[in-house]
Amino acid sequence: MREKAYAPYSNYEVGAAVETDTGEIIGGCNVESSSYGLTCCAERTALFRAISEGHRKFTSLAVSTENGGMPCGACRQVIWDLCKDITVHICDKDKLLKTIHASDLLPDAFDETFLK
Numbered sequence: 001m002r003e004k005a006y007a008p009y010s011n012y013e014v015g016a017a018v019e020t021d022t023g024e025i026i027g028g029c030n031v032e033s034s035s036y037g038l039t040c041c042a043e044r045t046a047l048f049r050a051i052s053e054g055h056r057k058f059t060s061l062a063v064s065t066e067n068g069g070m071p072c073g074a075c076r077q078v079i080w081d082l083c084k085d086i087t088v089h090i091c092d093k094d095k096l097l098k099t100i101h102a103s104d105l106l107p108d109a110f111d112e113t114f115l116k
């Protein structure tokens with residue numbers, strides 16, 4: 001998925017893939033905008049794509065960058081909202097660097113339980 005990244009401004013290419021409870025793997029890449037704040041990260045592209053295709057339960061997420069970059073704050077919130085405490089694999093361009101959980105990325109998360 002990194003090869004599909006549209007990152008002409010940062011040149012920082014990111015790929016992500018989410019695994020569904022039915023064993024499907026759905027990918028996404030970062031898609032940048034000339035109005036930088038409108039950029040969508042690879043993690044959110046993959047998750048929004050999966051949701052759009054009707055998936056609702058996820059078991060793991062993998063993220064790949066050149067140098068092992070970690071998910072940004074916005075993606076941490078969206079991962080928690082849509083996936084709760086799934087396994088997250090962090091990779092660089094060659095290999096798996098570490099495996100963590102969404103709760104490690106966003107401790108004491110805000111979520112829908114506060115809205116009820």
Ligand code: THU
Pocket residue numbers: 007010012013014029030031032039040041042043069070071072075
């Ligand atoms: N990026 C991601 O795709 N995921 C992250 O979690 C961090 C940042 C992208 C956004 C932007 O296109 C580029 O990396 C540089 O910030």
